[in-house]
């Protein structure tokens with residue numbers, strides 16, 4: 054009759070992984086609320102396509118490529134952890150950080166050329182949304198870069214808690230997914 | 243636990259992602275009706291997101307609990323957006 | 335690396351820990367029980383602040399534009415500050431820290447048989463984040479222009495431009511304090527959920543968890559999933575105020591209703607974030623003092639989850655008169671009435687638990703019964719607010735104020751005190767005084783009703799929700815004696831808390847030392863010493879053999895059967 058388990062009754066998923074996924078669930082709601090507000094505002098107003106045409110699709114496409122590639126290097130860092138390859142881990146983490154910084158650099162270039170062309174957050178509702186959404190996303194990228202940089206430093210000293218790479222990766226891929234949606238929302242429609 | 247799982251080919255997923263990205267950009271220039279183009283562009287984006295989630299975030303190899311933690315917020319966001327339509331899109 | 339045994343071994347290895355210094359033991363502690371007490375202290379302190387604001391507000395309403403004893407002149411602008419900050423403080427800095435922060439932290443690891451939270455350092459960080467948020471909120475009183483005054487709901491356009499309220503930095507800090515508070519409870523919620531999912535003791539299946547754990551987890555989930563859109567809205571509001579955008583300003587193409595939607599998408603689930611833990615305390619207290627199993631354990635869980643899901647699709651019942659699309663009124667009325675079904679199940683389960691029990695009227699039991707009865711009144715008045723035709727007449731009147739104080743005040747005060755009196759022996763290792771506790775209960779019950787029941791009459795008489803001076807309106811002047819009556823009841827309600835304060839301090843210092851299980855209860859926390867030591871369980875964590883409410887079971891020698899007691903089956 055007794056159904057007592059021999060060990061803990063808790064599921065055998067890593068606590069860190071459960072925690073990160075819960076955190077990401079709340080992040081989905083944050084970006085989802087913002088994107089949902091953008092979608093309904095855009096559908097409810099006219100003339101936003103004309104505003105969006107001022108954005109540079111090629112630059113944003115290159116930035117998308119950068120972020121997608123950084124996702125690959127991040128997951129390869131995790132692959133290196135699994136294979137027990139500390140050199141590979143350091144290399145891929147370094148590449149991920151570099152690609153993240155490249156993304157922010159290109160984004161900064163975009164911002165400055167748009168502001169120079171006279172499009173600031175107060176130019177109109179489209180631009181308010183554009184700067185708020187990409188700005189919030191850029192802050193998330195920055196947080197990811199700092200996390201990955203910290204992991205890189207730890208990896209140089211010999212990372213002990215190795216599943217941290219997997220957890221940081223989950224966050225980094227989430228930030229990538231947000232951009233996968235921001236790109237068509239803002240640039241392609 | 244993690245080492246036993248078969249690992250996807252990360253580079254192959256990346257190639258798919260890049261192909262889809264280019265497809266999405268090209269689709270936005272197609273001479274179809276605007277709604278059809280938008281539909282196409284977002285199908286491509288959703289596919290990319292799904293690829294990243296399933297293979298890079300290893301969602302394919304996770305338990306139902308973690309699936310629920312992804313699906314529930316996505317459903318909630320979609321519900322919220324649709325319920326905003328009457329006030330912000332239709333302007334009764 | 336993900337071997338569950340290795341995860342287990344980490345706390346086991348630090349069982350024989352070196353003595354920590356004063357700072358690490360009391361201030362920057364990572365220990366869940368200490369952090370729970372820190373939340374409790376912060377919440378109780380903020381209760382005094384919020385209560386004082388209520389007093390000043392009430393005096394102004396009874397004797398408009400006279401000197402408030404102990405404060406001074408109020409006036410309409412500062413009255414708006416009082417309304418705003420009273421609401422904000424009570425919801426975000428009293429109810430959540432006490433009900434969710436203090437009890438969630440203290441109870442979850444003890445009740446599931448864990449040694450601590452899943453992420454102890456994150457836990458410490460979430461408390462100190464909240465502390466900083468509290469400081470930011472309190473600081474907003476002292477910046478030029480004073481504190482926020484756009485209502486606790488912060489509706490734009492009023493809140494979107496400084497010139498509309500005359501408050502610039504106060505409202506910016508108010509938004510910032512919210513953001514910090516949200517971050518704190520996001521970290522806390524992630525911790526609660528991860529702990530309960532991954533760290534339960536052997537045998538502690540999900541359907542053996544005490545109900546309060548289920549309710550706390552549901553509350554944490556609701557918070558995690560509802561707060562995102564409001565944070566998005568808060569970012570937009572801050573952009574409107576600081577960068578000059580027009581997300582919520584019609585003249586720039588924005589839509590003020592968007593804020594209301596985002597706010598109430600969070601706002602309604604937030605009500606249950608506060609309510610559900612209190613329901614959980616009552617679910618723990620009732621069976622202990624009825625000496626019989628809780629009625630409908632699984633149905634309570636299913637009802638809680640149903641209410642949680644429904645809480646995401648009722649929010650527009652706050653907006654029937656906001657200019658929202660009237661076609662939304664009907665579906666949101668229907669979901670609102672629908673949500674009373676799971677709550678009715680909860681209340682009936684509580685009443686059915688009482689049926690035929692041998693009831694012990696201790697102080698925690700009295701507060702639990704107070705919660706059940708007062709919550710029924712609040713639930714019934716909610717039906718009027720939830721039905722669009724009735725709500726059109728009573729919305730933004732004192733009827734609404736009466737309604738939400740019957741639900742939220744009863745959750746925080748009756749539920750919260752039930753929890754404090756019940757778990758005080760476990761938290762601090764000493765008993766509180768029963769006589770003082772009963773005096774506290776009866777005075778609170780009487781003056782609670784004297785304060786909030788007449789508000790319904792005022793509301794039906796047409797008194798608006800946020801006016802500084804009812805005497806300005808001729809049709810309200812005949813109702814003024816009711817306002818005076820409410821004010822004195824409210825003052826007496828505040829005075830009625832003195833026995834509690836005395837009892838609490840006296841109990842801490844000189845209360846009778848508590849035994850391990852003074853209430854003869856079943857759940858795991860009572861299997862630990864009072865107060866539980868560092869890492870809770872000594873050498874071995876308990877093993878769970880049964881559900882939490884097996885009172886008067888024929889299996890055991892006593893009328894209670896702790897979850898961790900092994901009963902050898904009698905061979906006949």
Ligand SMILES: [Cu+2]
Pocket residue numbers: 601602605648649651652
């Ligand atoms: Cu509501």
